[in-house]
Amino acid sequence: MTPTKVLISGASIAGPTLAYWLHRYGFAVTVVEKADALRAGGYPIDIRGTAIEVVRRMGILPRLRDAHxxxxxYTFLNSDGRQVTSVPGTVAGDGIRSQDLEVRRGDLADALYASIRDDVEFLFGDAIDTLDQSPHDGPDVEVSFRSGRRRTFDLVIGADGMHSQTRRTVFGAEEQFHRYLGYCFALFTMPNTFGLSRELMMWNSPGRAAALYAVGGHDAVHAFLTLHRPQPPVDALRNPAAQRELVAAAFSGAGWEVPALVDAMGDATDLFFDLAGQIRMPRWSSGRVALVGDAAYAPSFLTGQGSSLALVGAYMLADALAAHPDHSSAFAAYARTVRPFVSANQALVDNGAATLFPTTVRALEQRNTMLRGLDTMPAATSRPAHSALTLPRSPALPYSGRARARPVR
Known part of the structure; x- marks a missing residue:
């Protein structure tokens, strides 16, 4: 039988994970990525709870443990730069025992890509331009790419992030699904002139935070500038100059090393600016097109669960497509199983309520009191929301050959 042809848009986390499992089930997979290559390095991300089991089943857990x-x-400073407290990290190995991992985003992306690069087709430097589903939910999706090529697929999956073009094309404008959480942030790298190694320093004043994170003994550190704004500065999203002006104005007069961070932001070539927000959709599929990861249910960086939801969601979507005889029932099963897990994790944070970024003097004082009472940073051994979903079995072979057949109408 002819293998089911699936196009996945996005080669970051959800996309390669989905490609890996679909290939295991016998699907013919193509991944298209607008960037010319994988993005190296990147800011630290967490892998927690159920997601740890996903990477273990993929065989990449040892590599990620090495990259932990x-x-x-962790050192916390008040608004004039004086130390509030300095807390040791978890004792070496505790993060592993608790099944929490923290790695650079690029290290996870590299591990995922290496696990599947020889088995599926990757199209770098290209993107979906238009999608045309056959009338009456017919057997094909006609795809036009920005490069000019045209291809036909049985299914298309958008794994192209919070600002998904696939979602915009099929479901409409992002604004109807985006829930703003009261913060915007800038991430970039800068020279490590501070002598930091495997540590984080965070400065706070009400509604503002600046942090430096050295993930090793490197010449560069990750810099974070986060600010609370009741209304989203949407005009700055696609204007790098406006982003820099917004952040610089918000941190004017700040103490400690914040002026140096603002200056470095002006020279950064890897500045990433965005709003802290969530994607909440009533449905994640339409016809033969479905969404996974941030494109469908971004939880925001404030939860620390974006990468984990992408890993788990991709696994569950592949399992549903393999276990059901048609795409409609598969997409329904995927949503039915994953949505409670998504909801629990999105509920970890609310508007203006991020623990590390208090917006009032009182909230900041309460946070600092809590931090002073810590002997070590908690290893987070008990997190119900992060482990609230149990994965189905990991297959050695495709389900009864079903995945090898084209989806039926």
Whole structure:
């Protein structure tokens, strides 16, 4: 039988994970990525709870354990730069025992890509331009790419992030699904002139935070500038100059090393600016097109669960497509199983309520009091929302050959 042809848009986390499992089930997979290559390095991300089991089943857990950042110290400063407290990181290995991992985003992306690059087709430097589903939910999706090529697929999956073009094309404007959480942030790298190694330093004043994170003994550190704004500065999203002006104005007069961070942001070539928000959709599929990861249910960086939801969601979508005889029932099963897990994790944070970024003097004082009472940063051994979904079995072979057949009408 002819293998089911699936196009996945996005080669970051959800996309390659989905490609890996679909290939295991016998699907013919193509992944298209607008960037010319995988993005190296990147800011630290967490892998927690159920997601740890996904990467274990993929065989990449040992590699990710080797890449675990294992921060040794977290130092918190008040608005004039004086130390509030300095807390040791979890004792070496505790993060592993608790099944929490922290790695650079690029290290996870590299591990995922290496696990599947020889088995599926990757199209770098290209993107979906238009999608045309056959009338009456017919057997094909006609895809036009920005490069000019045209291809036909049985299914198309958008794994192209919070600002998904696939979602915009099929479901409409992002604004109807985006839930703003009251913060915007800038991430970039800068020279490590501070002598930091495997540690984080965070400065706070009400509604503002600046942090430096050294993930190792490197010449560069990750810089974070986060600010609370009741209304989203949407005009700055696609204007790098406006982003820099917005952040610089918000941190004007700040103490500690914040002026140096603002200056470095002006020179950064890897500035990433975005709003802290969530994607909440009533449905994740339409016809033969479905969404996974941030494109469908971004939880925001404030939860620390974006990468984990992408890993788990991709696994569950592949399992549903393999276990059901048609795409409609598969997409329905995927949503039915994953949505409670998504909801629990999105509920970890609310508007203006991020623990590390208090917006009032009182909230900041309460946070600092809590931090002073810590002997070590908690290893987070008990997190119900992060482990609220149990994965189905990991297959050695495709389900009864079903995945090898084209989806039926």
């Amino acid at each position: 950042i294992d921060a040794r110290r």
